[in-house]
Every structure is written in structure tokens, then in C-alpha cells.
Amino acid sequence: MQLRNLLFMLLILVLCYLSFSIHASVTNPPLSSMDEPILPSENNSPFSQMPTGMEASSPGVSEIRVVHHEDLNKRILVALIVASTLLVSILLFLSCLWIYRSKNSKRSDTKKGQQSQDASKGLSLGPILDKFNPLRMTGKKGSVTVIEYEWLVSATKNFHEDNIIGHGSFGSVYKACFNDHFLAAVKRIHGGGPDAQRGFENEISCLSRIQHQNIVNLLGYCIHGDTRFLVYEMMPNGSLESQLHGPSHGTSLSWQHRMKVALDIARGLEYLHECCTPPVIHRDLKSSNILLSSTFNAKLSDFGLAITGGIHGKNNIKLSGTLGYVAPEYLLDGKLTDKSDVYAFGVVLLELLIGRKPVEKMSPSQCQSIVTWAMPQLTDRSKLPSIVDPAIRDTMDLKHLYQVAAVAVLCVQPEPSYRPLITDVLHSLIPLVPVELGGSLRTTES
Template sequence: MIQRNRGRFYDSEREVKDLIDEGHLEEKDNEGIEVPFFDFDSIIVATDNFSLANKLGRGGYGPVYKGKLQDGQLIAVKRLSSASKQGFREFKNEVILIAKLQHRNLVRLRGYCIKGEEKILLYEYMPNRSLDSFIFDREQGLLLDWQMRFDIIRGIARGMLYLHQDSRLRVIHRDLKTSNILLDKKMQPKISDFGLAKIFGGKETEGNSERLVGTYGYMAPESATKGSFSAKSDVFSFGVVLLEIISGKKNMGFYESEQISSLMGYAWRLWTEKRLLDLMDLSLCESCNMNQFTRSVHIGLLCVQDDPNDRPSMSNVVTMLGIETLPDPKQPTFYERRVPTNPASYSKLATSLQLDSIYESYEDGR
């Protein structure tokens, strides 16, 4: 048990892991967390008692509301559903990690609240919501020209590099996807949802989970089949996100032919046929920088290679986004299976795969 000293911050990997592993989280504990504890009544006032008028949407773990604090600051209030699979440990994981991680491309946590069964997270308010609401919507997608999309890709890459290498903690996100990328008023990307994240300490480079966690379609093959994860499994997820951003198509549920049932497979075929421009979202035709586009596809394919050792690090990705000469990718195996559209069948698939967030994503329309 950590002996708390008022005013002390817990910065090392071991100290933060111990803080997360403790079986409680109360107002008196916030000395080591660095974000304020809010009482439930103040959240009721801020959201007008969670009124429908303030409801922004429903994420995988519960509804999200717009709120306004007494000082006029706008916030997004995530109220975790009692039926959610995100338990207390995941909630505490998110509270502590986001408080410890400060970067322009990570979402900022403004506070948290626990009262009885209520578990609530207060984030900075993002007026443009999530990236998936733009790139997978024909009308909204028109608002994102090539330069904006390329800037979003670079911002996500810088945020992931910070998590893996540059922060005071080394963190593996484990659930990077387009719906977990939020956009501020300037359309700058902010990585969110750290409930499944893991801290790596010392000389650790990879780990294994007894259950498969993440979202199918973004999970690296080694994560989906063996439960193993590393910085390179995050790189795989980044590659999928990159391909989705530039194509406007979802990897999950993509279907081109009997031979090609994933966006990755489609991108690989276009690579081999030297028809990469066919992958482009049609709304980008007038604004696209062709060199940046083909380089982005190239990087995406490098990131989704089967062997983690073949994938670049996020440091290399950030560098490659600005250079012309890149190594050739190897063909991925496109491990994805077709997913049924019937909710009952989808739930059965999620159960068989023991995934933490696939079914919630389906219910949210993602």
C-alpha cells in the first residue's frame, strides 16, 4: 500500500501502477492524481440533471453530456452505464493516466466523480466530437479537405509517439480507433479513452492479457489471436486509422469481393496494381496532395504488417510522414472475418472472441 503524503505526485511507472491497483478511489485520494474530484450535485447542475437537450451522444461505455461549470467552462461529461463492461479498475485507469499525460494531441481530463454506482468523467469539451462522425459521413466528410486530414494523421502520430516514448510514463493505448479520436474547435485531434491502456515500466516491451481487449477491426493479429500487446500493436491500429482517414471507408465490414473483405486487403491490392489513387475518398480529389497521399497509403501498409518486428515504431512513422523514400511493405494476411449485421449474432461473436468493446461499438453505430 502506498503511504500518501499530501502534495506528493506519483510519477514513476511503479508508483502509478500501484496507485491504479489500489482497490478504491475517493475524494481524499486526489492528492496523487492531479485532477479535481467533483461532487455529484455540481455535475447535476452543470448538465441540467443530465437533460436530453445536453446529451451529445452515447459511447461504448455510456452517454455523454455537454455541461457548463460555474466558472463558465464547457465540459463533456461521460456517465458510465451500470451495464457497461468498463469496471472500476478501467475507470480508475483512465482517471489516473489522463491526469498524468499532458500533450496537445491527448484529451484533457477536467475531473471525476464517484457516488454509489455512479462513475463519471469530466473532459474538456470538443465541439466537433469524434473523427468517425466526419470521415464516415458523406456530407460531414466534405468539411475535411486533404490538408486537414493529413494534419489529423500527423497529430495522432505525435500523440502516440508521446505515449510510447516521450511521456513520463510509457503507455500502450490498446484501443486506438477513429471513434476514440476527438476533434477540437480547430479540428486538432485528441486521443481519448484510456480505460484499457497499460503502463510499461523498466525494460518491458510487451505483455499478454488473459482476455482479448480492444475493438475488432483495429486489433493487431497478435492481439486478436493471442492477447499479446506492445507498442507495435498500437502501430497496427494507427495504420488502420490512417487508411480509414484517407479513404473514408471502414476497415470493419468493408467488402470488395470474396477475396477481399477488409480495407487493408483492398489497399494491398491497389498497391500491387499501382492504383493507389483509387483508394482516395472522392471528396479529396480537388484538394489532395498526391505525393502525401501515396506516402500515407505506403505508411499505412507498413503499419499493418503481420509481424510486429516488420512494423515501424511511432518515432519512425512521424519521420516517414515527411520523407519520400520508404521500404516496401509485406503483404498482410487480412485475418479479419466477415461480421454479421444481426445484433444477436454480433453479440454471440463478441462473446466468443471475449472482446471488451466490440459490442458497445456496434450499439453506438460505429
């Protein structure tokens, strides 16, 4: 706006100057180019004393006047040329200045747009990636940083066993301490054959284009010989599995925090099913793949088995998953849809509610699933309170307990068509989570 006003004022000044110069040249011709005026004598009448040779001198006066007009025209032409040149120069300068400022404005708008997108995701990646920028990187693939192997060795103290924070299907996960005490989690995949290679590539492909507040952030990767590495943001409270079935046996997770975890998982799945194009089926949702931040924000991880698209059959996908979380139709017929993720979500919800593992050994040769064991008691309101995890028993409103149990029962229905969409599950859970934890429940209501 200031540049536009400046341009307008300069144009007015130049035009005023040009108009004034021309007007002055026309109305006030220079005296030096004209004859001296002939003053009449005091004693003689100008008519009686007019010389007889006046007629001869009249052509001379006419010739002087012609010379004056030619000189005036030259001055006007010079003034026009000078003013035009000055005007064109000013216009060119202002045009260049406007183009330069426009480019800077576009860059600034683009940067602001990227920052606002990061903010809408719930976690700005700027502070995290800034930690990597001044350090050693070998290149980039998409939006994922390629990190040098020597840097990972130094950050994990040569992958010392004291830094192991978890185990996966194809390797271990290490705590890595980079400069300025910046922590990250490094998954080390050693060997594993084609399946490990496909999972590694699938993880990079998915997480480089999927960014959501309830999906873990992939910060970088590395390939060193036959070993591959994935670097994630650090989640201080580990996995949901370690919180529920580890040494603390769920004592760190109150009823409200468990409902928040369930809500976060539902939000992450809704993003995969409804917002991604094409939709993404996680295919390996389980408590060990749900990571918790320092404030118990839950994020989905491990997208090595994730696939895109709608309905898949046993002819075009390989049967994969974890026993206890696999939907019956996928286990028996190889049929895979988004309802398969809903079934796994129902199993995780039962873990949060009851505190038991999805599959437990009854004897060396017999196992029992949490679904089979809990289903008859979930629908009996007199028995339901007695099967709740002792760590949270009698700490919730019974009405809320019955609602969560009803959602879990619907999610683990054997028939996929009877299961709700994850969006419906999400809307059922929001009223059960306090406002300060991301839901709509007021403290006075609980």
C-alpha cells in the same frame, strides 16, 4: 541586487561613523576635563618666576591627566557598544528582509516554471481550472478535481438526452454547461461491473500523470452510488469517426487537415511510447477515440484499456479492443506491444485516406476489413487515386498520396517486426503537412 547594494552601503556608513567617532574622541579630548593653561607673565621669565612649590604641584598635574584618560576610555567603550549594537540590529533586520525576499523569489520562480510547462504543452490548463476554482469541489485526488454530483446534474440539465454528444462502451457522453458558459464533456459510466470500474480507475491514473497537447485533458471526476463520471475538456468538432462517417461524410476535412490529424495522432502516440516512464500502450486506438478541437487539432482519448510496460502476453492481460483495429498477433496470440498501436494507427490512416469504415458488412453473414480490401490497391499507383475518399479526391499532390499510402501499408503489416516505430512514422508525415498546421511543408512546395 538592490538589497545587496543597500546592505553594502549601510555597512560602509556604520563603519565610517564608528571610525570617525573614535578618531574624534582620541584627537579632540574635551577641554572641560583639563586644567587651564598657565600663561607666562610679560615681565618675568618663566624660569626666574617659577614658584618654589612647583615640584609639589607636579604630582597634581599628573593625577589630572590620568583621570582624563580613564574618562576617554569609557567614552570609547560606550561608543563601541552603541555602534556594535546598531550594526548587529541592522544586520539582523537586513538578514530577515533577505530571507523573506528569497522565499518570495522561490515561489515566483516555481509559479513561472509551472506556467512555462503548461505553455509547452500547447494548452494552458490555467484558464480551464480557474473556471472550477470558485465553484463547488469536494476535494482532490492527485491533480484531478473531485466534482460534486449536484453540479454535474445542473450543468447537464439532469443528463437530458438533448445534451448527449456521444456514446461509449459503458455509457453516454454529455455536453455540460457550467458558469460563464464554460463547456465540458461528461462521460457517464453506469454499472458495467469490474471492467467498468477498472477502466474508470485506469483513466484517472493515466490522465492525471499524462499531459500532452495531443492527449485530451481530464478536468475532474465524480462517484455517485454505482455511477461514475469523468469530466473532460470540450472538443467542439467531436470525434474523427463522426467527421468521417457521420452526416458530413468527411467534407469538413480537407486533405491538409487530414494529414494534420494523422500527424497529431502520431505525436500523441510517440509521447506515450517514447516519453512516458514506463511506456504506455493505448490498446484502443480508433477513430471514435480521436477527438477534434475547433481548429481540428486531434487528441487521443479513452485510456480505460491503456497499459504500461513492454511486451505483454495472453497470460497476463485480457483480450480487449475493437474489431478492425486489433493487430493480428494480439488477436491470435494475445501478444501486445507498442507495434499493436502502430497497426491501429495504420487503420486510422486508411480511414483518412479512403473514407471507409475499418470493417464493413458485405452481407448479413460476411464482413470485410479495410486492410484486406485496400492492400492490393494501395501498392498499385494506377489504382490508388481511384480509391481515395471522394471528398478529397484530386485535391492533393500524387507524390504525397503515394507517400501516405506507403506509410499506411508499412503500419498494417501482419508481422510486427516489419512495422515502423511510431517515431519513424512521425518523421515521414512532418514533410507532408503545411508549416501553419504543424508540419514543415512550405506553401510553395505543395
